[in-house]
Amino acid sequence: MRESVRDAGLPSTFRSPWFVGFSAVAILHLILNAADAVPWDGITKVMLAPILAAWVVDQGGPRIVAAALIACAFGDLFLIWDSTFVIGMAAFAIGHVCFIRFFLSHGALREIRRRPWFLCAYAVAGIALVSYAWTGLEPALRIAVPVYAAILVGTASTALAYNTITGIGGALFLASDALILLGQANKWQPAAAGIWIMTLYILALLLLTVGILGRSSTANRLLTPTL
Template sequence: MTVEKLIVRNPWFVAFAIVAVAHLILNGADVTPWDGITKVMLAPLLAAWVLVDHGSKIIAAALIACAFGDLFLLWDGTFIVGMAAFAIGHLCFIRFFISRGALQGIRKNPWVLLAYTAAAVALVGCTWSGLGELQIPVPIYAAILVCTAATSLAYNKTAGLGGALFLFSDAIILLGQADKWQPEPTDIWIMASYILALLLLTVGILSQEKMRLGTITG
């Protein structure tokens, strides 16, 4: 069975796709609290897929941390807590990618890491004056995001695209926190890129691990 068939036929992928589409519709129509409920459901569905598929528990943990991040971002006054939850999730992703040889890949092609770092520095510099109390945590979180993006690409291209989209999604959020320009409709841009980021990271990891173990044929 090919990777594509493995994904499309998987009931967890179907459930995730249904909830993702529902969330984007509810988000666009500003239907509360259902838009928030569907948002928080996204990452746990992927975590369940990982566990049922006998995937890495650290990836499931990363996705659950992202779910807590989504939860805390729903409430006023808990933005930093949500950021911390996402940071934990990213550290789990990074730990996994490093365990699969990502550092060797980065050493062979350091330009990707340098490019991501330059983009993150430019973004933080652009938003710095409007960050207020976030001036300390944002650079730390940005550095973690850069590591996720670089190590995921060193792992494989699918996961790498997911890492890049995660960085893109959070960049739009950061622009909003600093009262800078954001693309419209902002929430759709943020959530569409975030949803694809989660999916591509999960699919990239599950498919690569199955091929590594020789359980996919086609």
């Protein structure tokens, strides 16, 4: 008989050594970030997404998702320096396009057409955020930010259409980048903004990966009959 969804899905995912390794690096990074331990915090930050990409490959997951995570790693690398901030945004944009492509290929557009309200809500939130930050943005960012915001809204919407776990991950990614944008525009940020940004980002990457791997694992096992 077939395995249950519970047995085939997320619980086995958390037993992976890649998950353990990611968790260890994430905790170390947050400690270093809080201590402002440059450049070590930057090194651990750049390690996060590649570990998840290796996990996706190890689990036989979608290669386009691994590519998205590698693009995020390059984004993390270029965001270390202010002079390459726009290049970092471009790298993240490529990663988001990969995520969107994956979600669309798995029925996200059909779900969005059925329930368009969450796309509308994200679009309104994105427009409001960019409008609020607009006056504080440098001229070089006034073209890049609206384009990136639109792509990020696409990720958040299609991720929610895929499943709840990836949907939460997409929302947290949007929240993390929103705090970065507010900092770039010299607008309000919460105390210890760096910790909040990285905590939200780490959870976003993890939930996007877990949500995709968990669903892929469940689908593969349910399609394979056992004696």
